Amino acid sequence: MAGTTVGRITDNLAILRVDDSSTHYFEGLWEIPEGITYNAYLLDTGEGFILFDGWKRVYASELLRILEGLLDPGDLKYIVVHHMEPDHTGSLPLVASWARDAKILGHPMAFKIMGGRVAAERFRPVRDGEELALGGYKLKFIYAPWIHWPETMFTYVEGDSVLLTCDAFGGYGIPRAVFDDECRDMDWYLYTAKKYLVTVVGRYRGFVVKALDKLSKLGVEPSIVAPGHGLVWRKDPRLIMDHYRRISSGELVEGKAVVVYASMYGSTERLALHAAKALSQAGYRVSVYGFTDSKRPSIADTLADIADSELLVIALPTYEADPYPLIEYLVGLICEKASAPRRAAVLGSYSWGGVGAKAIASMLEKCGHKVVYVGERQRIHATLREVEEEVESLLKAVGSPRGA
Ligand SMILES: Cc1cc2nc3c(=O)[nH]c(=O)nc-3n(C[C@H](O)[C@H](O)[C@H](O)COP(=O)(O)O)c2cc1C
Ligand SMILES: [Fe+2]
Ligand SMILES: [Fe+2]
Numbered sequence: 001m002a003g004t005t006v007g008r009i010t011d012n013l014a015i016l017r018v019d020d021s022s023t024h025y026f027e028g029l030w031e032i033p034e035g036i037t038y039n040a041y042l043l044d045t046g047e048g049f050i051l052f053d054g055w056k057r058v059y060a061s062e063l064l065r066i067l068e069g070l071l072d073p074g075d076l077k078y079i080v081v082h083h084m085e086p087d088h089t090g091s092l093p094l095v096a097s098w099a100r101d102a103k104i105l106g107h108p109m110a111f112k113i114m115g116g117r118v119a120a121e122r123f124r125p126v127r128d129g130e131e132l133a134l135g136g137y138k139l140k141f142i143y144a145p146w147i148h149w150p151e152t153m154f155t156y157v158e159g160d161s162v163l164l165t166c167d168a169f170g171g172y173g174i175p176r177a178v179f180d181d182e183c184r185d186m187d188w189y190l191y192t193a194k195k196y197l198v199t200v201v202g203r204y205r206g207f208v209v210k211a212l213d214k215l216s217k218l219g220v221e222p223s224i225v226a227p228g229h230g231l232v233w234r235k236d237p238r239l240i241m242d243h244y245r246r247i248s249s250g251e252l253v254e255g256k257a258v259v260v261y262a263s264m265y266g267s268t269e270r271l272a273l274h275a276a277k278a279l280s281q282a283g284y285r286v287s288v289y290g291f292t293d294s295k296r297p298s299i300a301d302t303l304a305d306i307a308d309s310e311l312l313v314i315a316l317p318t319y320e321a322d323p324y325p326l327i328e329y330l331v332g333l334i335c336e337k338a339s340a341p342r343r344a345a346v347l348g349s350y351s352w353g354g355v356g357a358k359a360i361a362s363m364l365e366k367c368g369h370k371v372v373y374v375g376e377r378q379r380i381h382a383t384l385r386e387v388e389e390e391v392e393s394l395l396k397a398v399g400s401p402r403g404a
Contacts, residue, residue, distance in 0.1 A: 001062075002018050002019055002020060002021070002022070002059060002062065003018070003019040003174075004016070004017065004018050004019070004062060004066065005017040005019075005178060006066060006070075007178045009041065009162065009224060009226060009232060009234075010160045010162060010224070012043060012044040012045070012046075012137075012160075013041060013042070013043050013044075013157065013160060013162060013226075014041065014042045014043075014044075014070075015039055015040075015041055015178060015226065015232060016039070016040040016041065016042060016055075016063065016066055016067075017037050017038070017039045017040075017178065018037065018038050018055050018056075018059045018062065018063070019035060019037050019174045020035055020036050020037065020038065020056065020059070020174075021035040021174060022058075023035070023036060023056075026172070026199070026200070026300075027200070029199070029299075029300075030172075030195075030199040030200070030299070030300040031298040031299065031300045031301070032172050032300065034172050034173040034174065034192055035172070035173060035174040036087075036172050036173070036174070036196075036229055036230075037173075037174055037175075037229055037230055038053075038054075038055040038056055038059070038087055038088060038228065038229065039053070039226070039227065039228050039229060039230075039232070040052060040053045040054050040055060040063065040088075040091075040228075041053070041164055041226060042067075042070065042071075043137065043157065044071075044135075045077075045134040045135030045136060045137045046135035046136050046137075047077075047134055047135035048075050048076070048077035048078075048134060048135065049070075049071050049075050049076045049077060050076075050077060050078045050079075050080060050134065050139070051067070051076060051078070051079045051080070051095065051102075052079075052080045052082065052155060052164050053080070053081065053082055053083070053088040053089070053164075053166060053228055054079075054088055054089055054090065054091035054092050054095060055087075055088070055090060055091045056086060056087050056088075056090040056091070057086060057090025057091060058090070059090070059091065060090055060091035060093075060094040060095070061094065063091045063094075063095065064091070064094055064095060064098055067095065067098070067099075068098075073098050073099040073100065073101075073102075074099070074101060076095075076099035076101075076102040077101075077102060077103065077134060078102060078103050078104070078105050078132075078134075079092065079095065079096060079099070079102050079103075079104045079105070080104075080105045080106065080139075080141075080155055080164075081104060081105065081106035081110050081114075082106070082152060082153055082154065082155065082164065082165070082166035082228070083110075083148070083149060083151065083152045083153075083166040083167055083228070084106075084110050084113040084114060084149060084151055085148070085149060085167075087228075087229075088166060088228050089114075092104075092114075092117065092118065093117050093118060096118050096122060102122075103122060103123075103124045104118055104122050104123045104124065105124050105125075105126050105132070105141070106123070106125065106126065106151065106153070107125065107126070107143060107150075107151035107152070107153050108125040108151075109149075109150050109151035110123075110125075110151040111123045111125060112151075113149070113151060126141045126153075127141070128141070128142065128143040128153075129141070129142065136159070137157065137158075137159060137160075138158045138159065139155050139156065139157055139158070140155070140156040140158060141153055141154070141155055142154045142155070142156060142214070142215070142218065142220070144165070144168060144207070144211040144214070145207060146204040146207035147165075147166075147167055147168045147201055147204065147207055147208055147211055148167045148200055148201040148204055152166060152167065152168075154166070154168070154211075156220055156222065160223075160224070161221075161222050161223035161224065162222060162223070162224040162225075162226055163215075163220065163222035163224070163225050163226065163237075164226050164227075165225060165226065165227045165228070166227065166228040167200065167201060167227070167228055167229065168201075168208065168211060168227060168244070169193075169225050169227045169233070169240045169241060169244055170193070170196055170227035170228055170229030170230050171189055171190075171192045171193030171195075171196045171197075171227075171229060171230035171231065172192040172193070172195055172196045172229070172230070173188070173189060173192035173230060175189055175230060175231055177231065178231070178232055179231065179232050179233070179234050179235070180231050180232070180233045180234065180235050180236060180237075180239070180240070181234065181235035181236075183231055189230070189231060190243055191304070192230070193230065193240065193243060193244075194243070194247055194304050194307065194308070195300055195301065195303075195304035196229065196230070197244060197247055197248065198247065198300075198303050198304045198307045198337055198338055199300050199303060199304070199337065201248075202303070202307070202336065202337025202338055203336050203337055205247070205248035205249075205250075205337075206248070208244055208245070208248035209245060209248050209249050212241060212244070212245050222237055223237070224237060225237040225240060225241065227240075246308075247307060247308060250339075250340040250341070251308065252308055252309065252310040252340060252342055253308045253309065253310060254310055254401060254402045255283065255284055255285050255310070255401035255402070256284070256285050256308065256309040256310055256311070257279050257284040257285065257286045257287075257309055257310070257311035257312070257313065257401075258286070258287050258288075258289065258302075258305050258306045258309045258311070258312055258313070259272055259275060259276040259279070259286060259287070259288045259289070259313045259314075259315070260288075260289045260290075260291075260302060260306075260312070260313070260314050260315075260327070260330065261288075261289075261290050261291070261314070261315035261316065261347075262290070262291040262292070262315075262316050262317065262324045262326050262327050263290065263291070263292050263315075263317065263349075264292075264293065264317060264319075264324075265380070267317070267349050267379045267380050267382060268315045268316060268317050268347070268349040268379070269290060269292060270382075270387060271315055271347055271349065271379065271382070271387055271390060271391070272288070272290065272313070272315040272347065273288070273290075274387050274388065274391045275313055275315070275347065275391050275394055276288045276313075278391045278392075278394075278395055279311075279313070279395070279398070282395060282398075282400055282401070283400055283401050284311065284401050287305050289301075289302045289305070291326050291327070299330060299333065302330065303330075303333055303334065303337060303338050306334055306338050307337075307338040307340075309342060310342050310343065310401070310402055311342060311343050311344070311345075311398060311401075312334075312342055312343070312344045312345075312364075312369070313344070313345045313346075313347070313394070313398075314327060314331065314344070314345070314346050314347070314360055314364075315346070315347040315348075315349070316346075316347075316348060316349070316356050316357065316360060317348070317349045317350065317356060318348060318349070318350040318351075318353070318354045318355050318356035318357075319356065321353070321355055322355065322356065322359070323355070323356035323357075323359045323360050324356060327356075327360060328359075328360070328363075331360055331363050331364060332363070334364075334367070335363060335364070335366070335367035339367040339368045339369065340368065340369075341368050341369065341370060342369055342370070343369070343370050343371075343372050343398065344361075344364045344369040344370065344371050344372070345371070345372055345373035345374070345375075345394055345397065345398055346358075346360050346361045346364070346371065346373070346374045346375075346376075347374075347375050347376075347390070347394065348360075348374070348375065348376030348377070349376075349377070349378075349379040349380070350376065350377075350378055350379075351378060351380055352378075354376040354377070354378070356376070357374050357375070357376035358374060358376060361374045372397045372398055373393070373394050373397035373398060375390055375393060375394065377390070
C-alpha cells in the first residue's frame with residue numbers, strides 16, 4: 001500500500017499526500033526511480049470545506065477513505081481543479097460522486113477537458129483574478145496557462161498567504177519531509193525538481209517565467225508555496241521560485257559540460273571518452289551519458305543535466321543513412337524541452353558514408369544552439385593518434401570554460 005500523509009500546512013489547511021513508488025516511467029516516458037507524490041489540499045473555512053486537486057486514479061479510494069475520516073460529504077462545498085492531468089484528477093469522479101453537492105471550480109478549459117466525466121451542472125468556471133469568499137477565507141484564482149496544460153491555474157489563499165500551484169514549483173521524488181525546512185538533502189530535491197520541470201513542463205518553460213512575472217505584478221508574495229508534487233515551501237518559497245525561474249529562462253552554469261554518445265561497437269565511445277577526459281582537464285565539470293550495448297542511461301536525467309549546461313558534446317554513429325536513432329530521439333527532446341543558446345559540438349563515426357553528425361548539428365542549430373564543431377569521419381579503425389588529433393581540434397574549437 002502506498003504511504004499517505006495528512007499534515008497541517010496552516011491552522012485550517014491540510015495537505016493530503018500520497019507517495020507513488022509504483023510509477024517507474026512518469027507519463028510513460030520519464031525514468032523516476034525516486035518516485036513522485038501527489039499532493040491535494042483541504043481547507044476548513046469554518047463554513048464548509050474546499051478540496052484542491054486530488055490523486056491519480058489508482059489511489060482514489062484511498063483519498064476518499066481519508067476524506068471520509070475528516071468531513072461529512074455535505075460539508076465539502078467546492079473542489080478546485082487547478083489542472084486536469086489525471087495525476088491530479090484521477091480521483092475526481094469518485095470524490096465528486098461522494099460529495100454530491102460540491103461545486104467543481106476551474107478554468108473554463110478544464111470543463112472541456114473533463115469531457116463529461118462530471119455532470120455539467122456541477123461545474124462553475126472561474127475567471128482570471130476572480131475571488132471567492134467562504135467562512136473566514138478569501139481565495140483568488142490566478143490563471144497560469146501551460147503549466148503544464150492550457151487550463152492550469154493557481155489559487156492564492158489570502159490571509160494565510162498560501163499559493164497553491166499544482167505542477168508549478170513541484171518536483172519528483174518522495175521526500176521524507178513534507179516541508180522544505182525539514183528536508184535533509186536539499187541538493188537532491190532541487191535536482192529532482194529540475195528534472196521534473198525539464199521533462200514535464202520543459203516545452204512550456206516560457207510560461208513559467210510569465211507566471212512568475214504575473215505574480216510579481218499582482219503583488220503576490222506567498223509565505224507558503226504548496227505544489228501538487230513534492231515539498232511544500234514555508235521557510236523559503238523564493239528558493240523554489242527562483243530555481244524554477246533560472247531553469248525556465250535557460251540560465252546556463254558556467255564550466256558545466258555534458259557529453260552524450262551512442263556506440264554499437266566502441267569507436268564512438270572511445271572518442272567520446274577521450275573528449276570527456278580532455279574537457280575535464282581543460283577545466284570543465286563534465287558528465288557523461290553513454291548509450292551502448294551494455295548500458296542505457298536515463299533519458300530524464302540526461303535532459304535534466306543538459307538543461308543548464310553551457311556546453312553539449314554529442315558523439316554518434318551513422319545508422320542506415322541516418323543519425324543513430326536514440327541520439328536523434330534525444331536531440332529532438334533537447335530541442336523541445338531544454339534548448340538554449342549553449343555551445344554544442346558533434347562528433348560522427350561512419351563506415352561508408354557519414355550523415356549522422358551533420359544532421360544532428362543541423363537539428364541543434366535550428367533550435368538555437370551555437371554549433372562550434374562538427375567532425376564526421378570513418379573511425380572504425382581509427383588509431384589512438386587519430387583520436388587524439390580529433391579531440392585536440394574539438395578542444396581548440398570549444399575553448400576553455402566561460403568563467404575560467
Ligand atoms: C545497423 C548499422 C547500420 C549502419 N549504417 C551505416 C550507414 O548508413 N552509413 C555508414 O557510413 N555507416 C553505417 N554503419 C556503420 C557505423 O556507422 C560505423 O561502423 C561506426 O563507426 C560505428 O560506430 P561504433 O563503433 O561507435 O558503433 C552502420 C552500422 C550498423 C551496425
Ligand atoms: Fe501536469
Ligand atoms: Fe502533475
